[in-house]
Amino acid sequence: MGRTPADIRSHVKVTGSNTWECKYCKGIFTGSASRIKAHLLGLRGGGIGKCHSVPQQITEDLTAKLQLSQGVGSMQVSEDCLETLEMLPNAGESSSAPSKRARTDSVSSSGASANVATPSSRAQPPSNSGPIPRNLPESNVFMRSSMKASMQKQAMDQAKKEIGRLFILCGIPFNVANTTAWKRAMRAVSRIGTPWEGPSGRVLRTSELTKQKLAVETEMLSLRATWEKYGCSILCDGWSDMRKRSVYNIMVSSCKGTMFLRAIPAHAPGTVVTGEFIFSHVKKAIEDVGSRNVIQVVTDNGSNCVAMGRMLEEEYPKITWTPCASHSLDLLMEDIGSLPWVENILSKAKFIVKFVTSRPKVQNIFRSHSDLELQKPAFTRFCYIFIVLDRVLRVRKGLLRTVVAEEWYQIPEARDGDPLFMRFSSLVMGEDAFWSKAEVLIAALQPVYSVLRITDMEGSTLGLVYEYVSRIQGCIADVSGLSDTERHDLCEAVRRRWDWFHKPIHAVAHILHPLWRSEAQDTDVTLEDSWIEYLGRWTEGDMELYSQLQKERLQFRSMERYFGQPTARLRENQVSPITWWEIYGIGTPLLRKLALQILSQDCSTGPAERNWSTWALFHTKKRNRLSPQQLEKLVYTHCNLKLLESKGTHIAPLQVNVDSIDISKVKDIPRIPPEEKDIFSMLFRESQLFVRQTRRGTRGNTTDAPSTSRRPRKMASRRGGRARGRRGGRTIRPDPETSLPEDWEHRSASSSSDDDDDSLADIERVMGLHSDSGSTSSWASSFDEDVGIDDIVDEESEP
DSSP states (O other): OOOOHHHHHTTEEEOSSSEEEETTTOOEEEOOHHHHHHHHHTOBTSSSOOOSSSOHHHHHHHHHHHTOOSOGGGOBOOHHHHHHHHTSOOTTOOOOHHHHHHHHHHHHTOOOOOBOOOHHHHHSOOOSSSOOOTTSOHHHHHHHHHHHHHHHHHHHHHHHHHHHHHHHHTTOOGGGGGSHHHHHHHHHHHTTSSOOOOOOHHHHHTHHHHHHHHHHHHHTHHHHHTHHHHOEEEEEEEEEOTTOOEEEEEEEEETTEEEEEEEEEOOSTTOOOOHHHHHHHHHHHHHHHOTTTEEEEEEOSOHHHHHHHHHHHHHOTTSEEEEOHHHHHHHHHHHHHTSHHHHHHHHHHHHHHHHHHTOHHHHHHHHHHOSSOOOOOOTTSTTHHHHHHHHHHHTHHHHHHHHTSGGGGGSHHHHHTOHHHHHHHHHHHSOHHHHHHHHHHHHHHHHHHHHHHHHTSSSBOHHHHHHHHHHHHHHHHTOTTOOHHHHHHHHHHHHHHHHHHOOHHHHHHHHHOGGGOOGGGGGOHHHHHHHHHHHHHHHTTOHHHHHHHHHHHHHHHHTOGGGGSGGGGOHHHHTSHHHHHHHHOTTOHHHHHHHHHHHTOOOSSHHHHHTHHHHHHHSSTTTTTSOHHHHHHHHHHHHHHHHHHHHOSSOOOOBOOGGGOOTTOOOOOOOOOHHHHHHHHHHHHHHHHHHHHHHHHHHHOOSSSOOOSSSOSSOTTOBTTBOOOBTTTBOOOOOTTSOOOTTHHHHHHTOSOOTTTTSHHHHHHHHTOOGGGTOOOSOGGGSOTTOOGGGGSOGGGOO
């Protein structure tokens, strides 16, 4: 049934031209009749709170008149839709058909979002066409049909939005929406209500993607608002897609999270990624974010980035260019890996990895004896040297079981004594010096790897760099098993790399971190020089501001006023420097602002590099029809939606708990007891002996039937029953009365090479024969009875 605005206004008292007072809760509000309805019925979307004093009978009467279900509290009716319904004529009024058609069209085309579900709409799909009871007034018919059409359109818009977010967040190709399977699924779901096949792939990748990007930009405004207080860092890092198209990611990092800003295509013909090219785009990002909010720009250590850093600091003296700490520590690991004595250890570890992973049969045997996989060297992975060597040490028992397994000798190369297989076996079974030296090297590299892991974390890590890099040399000095030369080589590599990527901002963050506060800082010339240099740039020549900051720093150094409170000295509070400064820095507002902006920053481009996986997720062979512009929109929406979904818009500052960090602690490497090593060695020797004997029997047997003897039936290289002569026709005539040495089998098993053990020279070596001296040996008994002394005389010596 229809109603006029006067009906709903009977529940309020008009106090002005656009203001009214609720008769039940006595609240004063502004707005039209639609806001009165939303207030009385508790409809969401009206921008007004629900009246909690309205009688229940009044609510039920209003609900019945509006033809809504009893669960009005869970419905959403748009204000625009209700305003349009108010303009419809009363039940008793009449109007011409054209005007009614015009009203229907105007209501149906409204774009506001609302969801209303009536009992009838749940039972059957709403439709504007169909039989209409004749006893209903015309205005009521048009109101119901218009309302249903409007609600249907708005519900579809909302469904498109949610489906679009599903495709973006889960990395589903847009073309899935064009498949028959998708349409069948959507039709099955829509049978509950209005029949619908969902949006097409073209709609999702064009108009809907643009809408999603705009919606995410709006939701990210709350994050942008925090940059003025905490500051932010511009992260820039390059990437190449599967079609070798270079892309530079620009992201904005702060203690509240990392936001994807834009992607820069660098694959256009004639484009050269120089320092000027990078700086031009970084400058646009700084202007977008606001130069007063940017504390630093973090890039990798390429020469073009170094040139960009010089131009940046000339253009913006207050902004610092900072090399990526993670990348710099990875270069330190490369420096250590190039040392000759380290390179020798790594080459053997790489040989083990390559040997196993490049041979499927060997890899299958290894996997049956080890729960861990060997890690292949990957030059794009941080600290791959440490990762590869550490994994080789952890799977040593699996490697030992591999070379003594029965399946190992079923491989032809292992059975025939292939040189690579022999080298692998000897490296796994022997060379204890390699394994012990590898363990010492892992202990020396552990602090470098641990600090790199710290710097690669997302959040406030800038205040940790100076302290933990300084501890690396001390940890290396404490490693036992290193010679003085080796220890000096490692410490010198650390010092050179630290001198290269250290910046004044690292020292300032170290000074302002409450946990590192100590008297030693007061006498550290390097720290003081860095503080003076950075403070001069940050104040931009304002001497009054410079002097005030120095005074406030004295209060911090001497722990005066709020800094001297007992709770301020507790370690559990100091490990969270941002929170600490917000609480105890109230008496030094200028220093507090500086500390919050410095300590809230990241120290690496890790978030930008992790974003490569997002590009790879979307840009596959099945999705590479996306244009660079569409791909950028997709990555922007995906990354920032992930941030909003996981952390929300009001999150606490991300801070690293240093109490959980021990950079010198090496994870326990499984040790193999000496008695277990002896068992493996015994099994290996027995396996080698069996293979040698089997191979001799197989090669020396001239019959088709396999030999059952442990000794070869006939000597190899026989020619008509006679042996080949040696060097100028000299013959070898063994002494038939001399017995074979009892340990000849063990001597054969311990020979270094088995490739030519069937040759006469090798038999001589194993048995102690020297043909040059003309001596004889007792090895005739090693042949069967049908092989006599006369059968091994050279043809030329016959009468």
